[in-house]
Amino acid sequence: MLTNMPDDGRIDDSSEYEVVMGAIAYCEEVPQKYEEMEVRPDREKWYQAIQEEISALKENEMWELVRLPPSKKVIKSKWVFTVKYNKEGKIE
Numbered sequence: 326m327l328t329n330m331p332d333d334g335r336i337d338d339s340s341e342y343e344v345v346m347g348a349i350a351y352c353e354e355v356p357q358k359y360e361e362m363e364v365r366p367d368r369e370k371w372y373q374a375i376q377e378e379i380s381a382l383k384e385n386e387m388w389e390l391v392r393l394p395p396s397k398k399v400i401k402s403k404w405v406f407t408v409k410y411n412k413e414g415k416i417e
Contacts, residue, residue, distance in 0.1 A: 342412075355406045362406060371406065 356362035362371045382388065393399060409417045 355408055357406075359404050362404075375404065 356365060356371065362368055365371065411417050
């Protein structure tokens with residue numbers, strides 16, 4: 326939905342950029358699951374992105390590894406993959 330569209334129907338440059346980038350991101354095939362990523366030809370780039378994310382989490386001390394107390398359950402998590410673009414429209 327465009328909220329800053331002028332009455333004459335034209336889209337300003339910044340809005341056009343956002344629309345184009347949104348369309349590209351929507352059309353870009355990204356893995357939905359870790360297992361899908363592992364069989365892709367570009368998996369090495371995804372592995373690198375995962376390692377960078379893990380490193381950032383460790384550097385920022387986002388968690389502390391502890392033993393699971395008896396009768397407690399592990400909180401599950403999953404990777405959410407996306408493609409990030411810079412202002413020039415190139416993949417970061």
